[in-house]
Amino acid sequence: MSDYDALVIGSGLGGVSSAALLARNGFKTLILEQSDAVGGCCSSFQLQGRRFDTGATMVMLIRPLEEVFRRMGRRIQDYVDLIPCEPIYSVRAYDGRRFSMPADLQEAAALIASLAPEDKDNWERYAHVGGSMIELLDEMMLKPANTWAETLRAFWEKPSIARFYPYLLRSAQGVTLSLFRNQLVRSNLAFQAYCAGSPPDIAMGSLVFVALCQHLGIYYPRGGMIAIPEGIVKAGEEHGLEVSFNRKVERILLEGKETRGVLLEDGTEITSDIVVSNVNAKVTYLKMIGPENLPRWAIKAISSYRPSMACPMVYLCLDTRPPLDAHNTIGITSLEAGNRLWHEFYERGIMPRESGFLLNWPTEADPSLAPEGEHLLNLAWGGPSPYALLGDNWDRLKPAFASASLEMLEKEMMPDIREHIRVLEVATPLDFERKLLLPQGGIYGLFLDLFSSGMFRPRNRSKVVKNLYLTGASTGLGGSLPTTLASGIIASDYILRDHG
Numbered sequence: 001m002s003d004y005d006a007l008v009i010g011s012g013l014g015g016v017s018s019a020a021l022l023a024r025n026g027f028k029t030l031i032l033e034q035s036d037a038v039g040g041c042c043s044s045f046q047l048q049g050r051r052f053d054t055g056a057t058m059v060m061l062i063r064p065l066e067e068v069f070r071r072m073g074r075r076i077q078d079y080v081d082l083i084p085c086e087p088i089y090s091v092r093a094y095d096g097r098r099f100s101m102p103a104d105l106q107e108a109a110a111l112i113a114s115l116a117p118e119d120k121d122n123w124e125r126y127a128h129v130g131g132s133m134i135e136l137l138d139e140m141m142l143k144p145a146n147t148w149a150e151t152l153r154a155f156w157e158k159p160s161i162a163r164f165y166p167y168l169l170r171s172a173q174g175v176t177l178s179l180f181r182n183q184l185v186r187s188n189l190a191f192q193a194y195c196a197g198s199p200p201d202i203a204m205g206s207l208v209f210v211a212l213c214q215h216l217g218i219y220y221p222r223g224g225m226i227a228i229p230e231g232i233v234k235a236g237e238e239h240g241l242e243v244s245f246n247r248k249v250e251r252i253l254l255e256g257k258e259t260r261g262v263l264l265e266d267g268t269e270i271t272s273d274i275v276v277s278n279v280n281a282k283v284t285y286l287k288m289i290g291p292e293n294l295p296r297w298a299i300k301a302i303s304s305y306r307p308s309m310a311c312p313m314v315y316l317c318l319d320t321r322p323p324l325d326a327h328n329t330i331g332i333t334s335l336e337a338g339n340r341l342w343h344e345f346y347e348r349g350i351m352p353r354e355s356g357f358l359l360n361w362p363t364e365a366d367p368s369l370a371p372e373g374e375h376l377l378n379l380a381w382g383g384p385s386p387y388a389l390l391g392d393n394w395d396r397l398k399p400a401f402a403s404a405s406l407e408m409l410e411k412e413m414m415p416d417i418r419e420h421i422r423v424l425e426v427a428t429p430l431d432f433e434r435k436l437l438l439p440q441g442g443i444y445g446l447f448l449d450l451f452s453s454g455m456f457r458p459r460n461r462s463k464v465v466k467n468l469y470l471t472g473a474s475t476g477l478g479g480s481l482p483t484t485l486a487s488g489i490i491a492s493d494y495i496l497r498d499h500g
Contacts, residue, residue: 002260002261002271002272002273003030003261003270003271003272004028004029004030004270004271004272005022005027005028005029005272005273005274005499006019006022006027006028006029006030006272006273006274006275006276006495007029007030007032007261007262007270007272007274007275007276008022008029008030008031008032008275008276008277008278009032009249009252009262009275009276009277009278009279009284009288010031010032010033010034010040010277010278010279010472011031011033011038011039011040011229011233011243011278012039012040012041012042012229012278012471012472012473012484013039013040013042013228013229013232013472013481013484013485013488014278014471014472014473014475014484014485014487014488014491015031015040015276015278015471015472015488016031016038016039016229016232016233016236016488017064017068017232017471017485017487017488017489017492018276018278018469018471018487018488018489018491018492018495019031019233019236019241019276019488020068020072020232020233020235020236020239020241021068021071021072021236021488021489021492022276022492022495022496023236023237023239023240023241024071024072024073024236024239025492025496025500027274027495027499028240029236029240029241029242030241030242030243030244030270030272031233031241031242031243031244032244032247032248032249032262032264032270033243033244033245033246033247034246034247034248034249034437035245035246035435035436036245036246037226037245038226038229038230038233038243039054039225039226039228039229039230040054040055040229040278040436040472041054041055041056041436041438041443041473041479042054042055042056042225042226042228042229042481042484043055043225043226043229044223044224044225044226044227047315047423047425048317048422048423049370049371050317050369050370050371050374050376050423051223051224051369051370051376052224052315052369052376052378052425053224053225053226053360053362053378054225054226054313054427054436055225055311055313055432055443056225056481057220057225057328057358057360057362057378057380058085058218058219058220058327058328058360059082059218059219059220059221059228059481060213060214060216060217060218060219060481060482061134061138061141061213061216061481061482062082062217062219062482063138063139063141063142063482064141064142064482064483064485064486064489065080065228065481065482065485067142067485067489068232068485068488068489069232069235071489072235072236072239074235074238076231079231079232079234079235080221080227080228080231081221081222081223081227082219082220082221082222083219083220083221083222083365083366084217084218084219085218085219085220085326085327085328085364085365086102086103087100087101087102087103087325087326088101088102088103088214088215088218088326088327088328089101089214089218089326089327089328089329089330090324090325090326090328090329090330091188091329091330091331091332092329092330092331092332092412092413093184093187093188093331093332094187094332094333094334094337095184097115097184099111099115100325100326101211101214101326103214103215103217103218104215105127105215108123108127108215109123109124109127112185115182115184115185116180116181116182116184116185118181118182119180119181119182119185122179122180122181123180123185125179126179126180126212127212127215129164129167130208130209130212131212132160132164133161133164133167133206133209134209134212134213134216136158136160136161136164137206139158140154140158140161141477141482141483141486142486142489142490143490144460144490144493144494145454145455145476146454146455146459146460146461146476147455147459148455150455151454151455166178167205167206167208167209168204168205168206169205169450170205171200171201171202171203171204171205172189172190172193172198172200172201172203172204172205172207172208173190173193173200173201173203173335173339174205175205175208176189176190176200176208176335179208183334183335186335187332187333187334187335187338188211188332189208189211190208190335190338191330191332191333191335191338191356192207192208192210192211192330193207193208193210193338194309194338194356194384195207195210195480196210196444196448196478196479196480197308197309197311197384197442197443197444197447197448197479198309198342198447198448198449199338199339199341199342199343199384200335200338200339201339202342202449203448203449204448204449204450204453218327218328220327220362220365220366222365222366222368223366223368223369224362224366224369228481247264247265248264248265249262249263249264249265249279249288250262250263250264250265250288251263251288251290252275252277252284252288252289252465252468253269253271254289254293254465257293257464257465257466258273258465258466258467259272259273259274259275259465259466259467259468260272260273261275262275273467273499274467274469274495274499275467275468275469276468276469276470276471276491276495277468277469277470277471278470278471278472278488279437279472280437280438280439280442280445280446280472280473280474281302281305281445281446281457281458281470281474281475282302282303282305282307282439282446282474283437283439284468284470285298285299285302285458285464286299286302286303289465289468293465294464295464298463298464302458305446305447305452305458305474306446306447307387307439307440307442307445307446307447308442308443308444308445308446308447308448308473308479309346309384309385309442309443309444309447310385310386310387310429310432310440310441310442310443311380311381311385311429311441311443312380312381312385312394312401312426312427312428312429313378313379313380313426313427314377314378314379314401314402314405314424314425314426314427315376315377315378315379315423315424315425315426315427316376316377316378316379316421316423316424317370317374317375317376317377317421317422317423317424318374318375318376318377318417318420318421318422319373319374319420319421319422320373320375320420321375322361322375322377322413322414323413323414324359324361324364324413326361326364327360327361327362327364327365328358328359328360328361329358329359329361329413330356330357330358330359331356331357331358331359331408331412332356333354333355333356338356341355341356341384342384345384345386346384346385346386348386348390349386349388349389349390350386350389350390351385351386351389351392351397351401352384353404354408355381355385356381357379357380357381357408357412358379358380359377359378359379359380359409359413360377360378360379360380361375361376361377362376362378363375363376374422379405379409381405385429386429387429387430387433387440387441387442388440393430394428394429394430394431395428395430397428398426398428401426401428402424402426405426406418428441429441429442443473443479444473444478444479444480445472445473445474445475445478445479446458446473446474446478448478448479453476453477453478454476454477457474457475457476457477457478458470458474458475459475460475460476460487460490460491460494461491461494461498467498467499469491469494469495470487470491471484471487471488471490471491472484472487475487476490
């Protein structure tokens with residue numbers, strides 16, 4: 001008799017959502033987490049009495065999160081306190097212009113009309129088309145699309161998606177150029193392709209509508225981003241879910257071509273008929289399963305995926321309120337520069353001296369994260385940051401990167417920022433690889449474009465190992481809070497179908 005009905009490797013959002021739903025449905029389920037906290041990239045950590053967010057900085061498209069709690073018979077508000085953020089973001093543009101984007105679409109349209117009168121009607125068309133598309137994709141996100149049959153079935157059930165093909169089958173740059181005329185508006189929307197780790201001329205056209213998703217509401221969870229996975233785990237524990245920390249899985253044990261449990265780093269074996277891996281799919285197959293247990297075609301297929309872009313982070317605590325007016329501030333490059341950052345720097349292993357950025361201000365929503373009167377900032381470089389630096393390495397570069405980041409903040413936000421710093425910490429791609437075991441520090445799991453998304457990405461139900469299921473950023477629609485949650489829901493649906 002097995003120790004557990006289901007073992008879940010890793011407590012990222014895909015892992016905790018699948019585990020909680022399995023527990024809710026009567027499966028004796030254990031999460032094995034290699035670190036001392038849940039969440040993976042959607043987590044928080046304590047540093048000198050302040051709570052910083054590890055990677056993810058906000059919540060949008062909350063339907064998958066609501067669905068997890070609904071399926072557990074629970075109310076989200078009893079477990080996670082989501083604080084609305086308004087305005088949704090501020091922009092510091094490459095040409096020196098500054099503006100804040102309101103959540104209300106009519107107010108946003110008025111802002112666009114003032115910035116780019118020639119695109120007033122285009123914005124309204126963008127909002128109309130995008131709103132319909134997001135509503136449809138928000139629903140389809142929870143449906144499996146791991147095979148041709150499932151994909152065609154999903155499209156058959158929603159034939160109206162056909163009218164969005166011109167946007168889904170083009171690059172973010174192509175969609176942006178077809179919709180807008182003004183360079184600032186084009187750059188603002190196209191640069192957000194980097195939210196999925198790709199430049200505008202490669203990224204999927206649907207990513208142009210990421211900015212529009214934020215108009216449906218962005219939120220920050222009270223207590224930091226870790227409050228989301230902690231809330232899911234708490235609800236799961238009420239149904240018998242177990243979580244074990246500092247338990248690193250080395251191998252997935254097989255009996256023939258079926259899972260029978262896992263082998264931990266300390267030599268402990270834990271048996272289970274079902275294994276769910278929230279670990280990067282390449283690590284799952286090539287390290288935890290091993291090439292010797294895979295057919296040649298599967299080895300070739302999984303080896304072909306590239307790790308996603310890395311994203312170094314700078315964590316700051318200031319002893320004064322920063323001169324910001326939104327929870328999120330983005331620094332955008334021109335459309336051409338956004339592509340150049342990738343092709344002339346990232347692909348050559350060179351760290352650009354200037355880049356776009358995302359600056360998050362969590363204490364604007366939740367002051368309790370820091371001592372009274374202090375404020376936290378999380379700075380993510382929005383442009384591509386190579387893992388393997390040409391002629392250098394991240395351990396040596398860390399002090400210089402911190403200095404360059406402060407120089408940028410001095411220029412863009414606060415000339416005397418160095419005088420107000422109480423805490424400063426840098427997390428490089430190497431740090432993310434070491435702490436979160438992300439291959440090459442890739443925070444989005446695997447590189448994402450049209451042909452490495454959905455059915456072209458590793459499947460939530462393994463095709464080559466029976467009773468192995470995968471969740472997280474390297475599956476499905478890629479790495480973001482809603483899509484990783486959706487991957488956990490889909491994986492649990494497969495398991496209930498196969499073993500219910």
